[in-house]
Amino acid sequence: MKHNFDNLNLIFDKYPKTQESLIAVLQDIQKEYQYLPCEALEQTSEVLDVPLSKVFSVSTFYNSFSLTAKGDKVIKICTGTACHIRGAKLLQDQLENHLSIKAGETTEDMKFTLEVVACVGACAMAPVVVVGEKYHGSVKVSKVKKLVKAK
Amino acid sequence: MIHITINGKVVQAKDGEMLLTVIRREQIDIPTLCHHEAVEPSGACRLCMVEITKPSWDGWCDYVTSCLYPAEDGLIVNTHAPKVNELRSSILDMFLARHPKSPEIRQLAAEYGVMKTQFEEVVDGDNCILCGICTRICDTMGFKAISMVGRGHGKEVAPPLNMAPAACVGCLSCAKNCPTNYIEYNMKNGGLTIWKKDFEMIACTECGATTITKEFAEYLSVNRDIPFDYFEKCDACHRKELAGTMGRIANWDREARS
Amino acid sequence: MTIKNVKDLNKIRKTSLATQKKHPKKVLVCCGTGCIANGALKIVDSVRDGLEKRNLKDVTVEILKETGCHGFCELGPLVIIEPQETFYTKVKPKHIEDILDKSFLDNEVIEPLLFTNPVDGSKITKYNDISFFKHQQRIALRNLGKISAHDMNEYIGVDGYQALAKVLFEMTPDEVIGEVTKSGLRGRGGGGFSAGRKWKICKDIKADKHYVICNGDEGDPGAFMDRSIMEGDPHGVLEGMMIAAYAIGAKEGYIYVRDEYPLAVKHLEKAILDCERTGLLGENILGSDFSFTIKIARGAGAFVCGESSALMKSVAGEVGEPRAKYVRSVVKGLYDEPTVLNNVETLVNVPTIIRKGADWYSSIGTKKSTGTQVFSLVGKVRNTGLIEVPMGITLREIIFDIGGGILDDRPFKAVQTGGPSGGCIPESMLDLPVDFDSLTEVGSMMGSGGLIVMDDKTCIVDIAKYFLEFLVEESCGKCTPCCEGLYQLLKIVERICAGKGVEADIEKMERLSENIMLGSLCGLGKSGPNPLMSTLKYFKDEYIAHIKDKKCPAGVCPELITYEILDNCTGCMACIPACGYDAIEGKKKEVHVITQDKCTKCGACYAVCNFDSILVS
Amino acid sequence: MNKRFIVKPELCTGCRSCELACSFTHAIDGVRSLTRINPIDGGFKDLWVPVTCLQCDDAACIKSCLVNALKRNPVTGAVELNHEVCVNCMACVAACPFGCAILDTQTNLIVKCDLCGGDPACAHFCPTKALVWELIKKAVKKTG
Structure with missing residues (x-):
């Protein structure tokens, strides 16, 4: 690149x-x-x-750094303890399935990168997914597809 | 001078000198895998841990890495306390699970009674035990060509960007001091390859023998103020040269006297 | 303007107070990260527009306050109308017109936006009547949700920098240390070491330089009080640092903040800049001999950097590997100089202790753990959020009185404290008074104050696996027991979760854990087996169930459970698209069926089913 | 120390007693070490030169060592190599203009003359006094 x-x-x-x-x-x-x-x-x-x-x-x-190019949108699934208990793994599974990539990977069209991150410090809204800069709290399975569509 | 007790014997030590130094001086064998006198101790392998106490500690003991713990007057050290021995075999067991093929690890583990690991062997494990001796020596020598990359279980020793390291001069100190002989290099036809970088060895102008790389000689010449032509002959030919010179002088002397 | 002396400071305080008095009516919008995620910034814009429409544009600054976090993030965005203390939850921009007209300009209350008491369904109007807030005592969080986070003058208005003025002109450094020691304040970062004693050790070391570092690298998953404090009361943190610096004779300070906390970085940067501009940071602060500067060092995502020696290496721009600490960092810390490292919550308590006195502070809490502690109460509890309570309160009071009990009225199983270094506490210990020592006694620890509540649907073995995964990922890889030992512990727990465990594994884990604790270089490894050990201690049955019966009682571990659709399925078809593996078939209004070979036991169907028709067994 | 090591090639017969003495003195665990002294044919009839380290004032070996394994013993004046510190980089072997730092391929250690810590064994065993360890005063008298 x-x-x-x-x-x-x-x-x-x-x-x-x-x-x-x-x-x-x-x-x-x-x-x-x-x-x-x-x-x-x-x-x-x-x-x-x-x-x-x-x-x-x-x-x-350090976790913040990456040596490979990332997609236009980085989707971070928070896997802090609170999010884990409230179903972060399921969200990860759904997002991986939906985007056909594993966590840590980038879609072929370079649109999305999926990451799992340790706590983003928004535990009271668990489970949390951060898309780009935007935090999404209390994410439900039914909302997952919308997250990826969101521009 | 201070006095410490090691395994019941009172010995002298310098104040502040590391316990491991004192223990080794007393010819007591404790294993280490990350220790090298050329570099600062790091306390990574944890094999040199010993039990320490003092009369004033009321029976309480501490467990410390002897490579990093400075000797203090009155310290009572047990280098082979039961807990320490158990810890050592446990650590060696962990090493064995990670590097099941390494002969050095297998031998050391066997010395502590670990013939086969009770843990899950790491598939495709390499023989690098991440002791950091190579990187620390490289830093101390001033090249800083290789370093630890990544962290945790996936950590490895590598040149920057996984490319031939510009700062490497091919001194081979990393490879020669690796406790598990993991770092590979290839020396043939007057050349050397290490860390995917190719070097040219200086060939002796007399006999063609090789000692160090041209890059290393140049580095020493520039940074250490050593005339480059010192490096152009091998040690044997240098000795011959010296014998020749001294011989000529002795011969003049002899002729002058006779 | 510049603040050259105490007189200037008091002038600002007076003006600020006068403004408050002149405009008692206020609209407070919570702008913590949680509320912003829920759309608080749009609320702020709507309020601003609304005020303009009502010809109140000139006094917007006095009326509209973008405050720090209230801690009740789940219900955000939160809006509070002062002076009535009317508390509105889940506010949307469309509500603003109503709120301004009825609630702000008039005294009406908009019922639908009020907080609903989860116990009896009643509506609660006032902030302080909500049980979540009622039982709290706020010292560290004193200004959160009360003042505009980025406004220095407002901070000065609520007695900000008065403690600094007091120490600079009325107290010697030794007196400051004496006062803090007497207050009994203990480090809130995890260790619980006396702050005053730490300062004393540092001050007594002769050196060219001394440093103060504020640890804002909140790495414990499940804790976010430091984030909220840095975002909502940045000046409180700075003042605490200045007092510490004066006490130990430091001229330079660093705040180490996680880069994952962009808002905290932004607010701290603004606060530092404001202080530098006005002279509260720099040379001869308030006309005294005291000079001090503060720099921000952004962390880059490494849990191990919560360990002091690793943090200091990170501040210096190096890899955050801890070093063995036979010489403590308070003696030989940043750049090998004596360094005081306190966490955010510890430091933000200091100004109040100085202003109100050590005796006042030590009268709160228990004898050995004085004052209050901020907890982040999260997990399967009704009211989640940040709370500040006196030490010695029981877990039951926290979870059931403040937290409102367990979500969906499920049975309580355990509460995890202390993050990855702590442990799980069972129901039998709910009446344990919480302080530093009691938690350590039961095999957990205070840590940074995360309280993660678990119900019967939480698998304890899975939790142990979760923390081990976290620690293996976060281990720096330097020392063998932590790097390899925790990895092997994880492998054993993974086997157990997969139904491949054997009984001997329990003893093997116990022995390995002991050796990891004994042999590891830093706190991460030394306390790493805690979550496993504590769950083994209190929930051995659940391990046995996994190992012997090959069952996961909580219905979590995929290899040990099956999903089935019950006859009460309404055939709503919600689960069919939710299943990413085409494992569910069925027609509308007919009972659906799961093809077991295809089912990955991800739980998506269970999560979307509205009729409890999916059975996990 | 007021003694110095003197080599007199004219007295050397090339008997190699010095080599044996050196080798045994520096033996590790009973394994003989590579000798640090070598009588080499000086290029003239019946002339042998016992070549060993000259303990140069401005020693190239010390300068070349990047890990400070080579240090001068202030008492004996000898440049000593600390094997514990040495990383075997061969810099000194390559840098010594007299070839007196040598790699012992048996033990993989670099060896060089350390004057046996102040009592060189070779001088003891030299049957012809071609190697002498003598008081400097005496030496001064003789030449003066």
Whole structure:
């Protein structure tokens, strides 16, 4: 996939050029491109003067980061304890079935990525599914298909 | 100097020196899989755990990794307490389940009475025990070419982006210090391949023997202020050269005297 | 404007209070993450439009308050009309006109939007009459739902930064530490270590730098109080940090926030910026010698970063692997300097303790666990949400009085506390007074205060499996007992759930658990077997049922159950499209049939059936 | 230490007693080590040069070691290799311009002369006094 990497400098300029900024920079890159492209990691290593191996370690250690491109919409199924008890597994099963992908995968048309995440901190509305930036609480099986249709 | 008691024997130790160092100095055998003196201790494998107590602790004991626990005056250490032994065999059992094919793990586990794991063997398990000796040595040497990637059960040692690591000079320290000989490399026809990266070995200008890679020599020459031509001959030819030089001087001397 | 001294601060407080007095009528819209998810921002817009229509545009700021979380997220969006304290639930934009005309401008009450008492079906008008709120005592959550979360002046109006002024000009650092120690405040992040003593240790270490870190990396699944506090009362957190910094002599502080909490990050950023602009952060705060700055470090999703040494590595931009702590992080923490790490809830209590005194605080709660604790009461309970109650209250009071009992009147089975490091507490212990020590005694722990209520439809073995899955996923992979040991525990529990367990597995799990607890490097591994151990202790029968009888009494574990359609099926056809595996056949108004070979036991049919026609056995 | 190690090639007969002494002295668990000293044909009739580490002032081996396994013993003046720390990267073997850090292929350890911690065995056993461990004062007197 080809990207325009001009925006990277805008990200770098926001932070001091030290290792302390590494996670913040990677988060901004993740937000910008929905994943961490190789070129961006290489540039980050250079600009922040952090060895590429350390950048790679950090990129693969934390859940927030992904090294593969994601779909236009990321669907996150919360699997926090409250959601688990109130049927998160069933929602996962339904969404996987409906989208014909497993959690962690992206549909072939690159429209949706399905993820399971640990608690999103909206436990009182369990079970929760986050589509893009929008939180959906008390999700029922009958609502699942609507979630995926939602633009 | 302070005094600690190890397995009933009072021994001397330096204040703040790690217990493992003292224990090893006393020739007491306790296993470790993540320890290397070249790097900071990490406390990952947990095999070197020992039982410690002090008279003032009222019978209470603690269990600590000796590689990381600094010696304190009056400490009473038991390197083979029943709980510690049980823990070691349990850990070795876990290792054996994860790396059932590793001869090194099998041998060590057998020493602790674990011949066959009671746990579920990991299918397609490799022999990397994630001790981090390779990555820590690479960091300490200043290359920082490889690192731990991922986390938890899926963690692995890998070069960045899983591509030939630019920072690697082919010193082979990672492979040579791997406790389970997991890291593969290939040396043939004056070349070396490790981490999918190809290197050229410096061949001795006299005899053609090889010692280190060109990249490593260049690194040492630039960063450590060593003339590059030092690396152009092998050690045997260097010795011969020295013998020749000293021989000539001795011969002049001899001729001058006679 | 800048706040150069206490006089400036008091001037703002006075103005703020005067404004409140001038406009007693207010519309409070809860803008916590829960309510926003339910559409609170649209409500805010509607209220704003409505006020404009009624020529009240100029005083919108005084009337409309976008507050932090009330904790009653399930019923959101929530709107409260002051001063009557009328509490409206599940408000939609179309209701706003009515609310403004009848309830805000007039004194009427719009009955359909009121809270319905789940016990007797009656309508309750006032916020404080609802049992969910009635039994609470709010100190940490004092400002949540009361003030506009992002307005510094409002915070100052409710005595904000008065405690800071008090410590800076009336107390020495030692006196501050003394007061906090005397209050008995214990760390609310899990460990329960005395906050004052921690500060004292840190202060007494001679070093170039000292740091204060606020831990907002709420990793426990099922807990969200820190999120709500950071979102709803960011200045309270900052003030707590400043007081801690003054006490230990720190000049730099960090707030470590989960990146999954974007609203919390936004509100904290705004609060820090406001403080920097006015001089409440920076050099010579309020004209004193005290200088302090706060930076936000965003976490990146790693439960293990709740462990202090891992968190500090993460703040420094490294991989969050814990180190063995024979030297504690309070002595050698961030960048190897002495560091005080307190969690959000701990710090937000500090300003009130300083203002009202240690004696007042320690009079609340129990002798060894003083004050209040915020719980997130979730799971199979009627009223779910955030609650703050005095320590020592019983689980029964929390679940049945505040929580209104179990959802659908099912029998209570267990309550899980302390997240993945805690345990499950059975019905026989419902009258246990909750505090740090009592929970530890029964094999669980306070943790960050998650209370997850389970009914008879929750499989206890599945819960143990759930937590092990979580921990295996979240283990950093550094030390063997945690990384490999928890993995093997999970494998055994998986086998049991699949009906392939043998009796010897129980002893094997117990022995392995002990070794994991003994051998692991950090708290994650040391406490990792807790959920399993506590369920083994209190619910052994259920394990035996899985192992011996090959049955899952709760009807959860797919391999041990079957789904059947009963004769009372109305033939509504709802289950047919819900089944993703084409396992259900049937015609309209005829009893449907499940083809057992195709059934994956996912439970979708059960979830959509409105006639209880599906039998799980 | 006020002693120094002196090599006198003119006295060396190439008998290799020094090699044996070295090998036995540095034996590990009864297994003889690779010798750190080698009498090598100096290229002239009857002239043997016992080649061993010169303990250079500005030692290339120390500079080349990236893990600080090589350190100078302040008492003996010898550059000593700590095998526990050594990672076998071969940098010192390659860097020594005199070829006096050598890989012992039997044990896979790099070896170099450590002056036996202050009492070189080779000097003891040299029958012709071609290797001497002598007081510096005495040496100064002799040459002066």
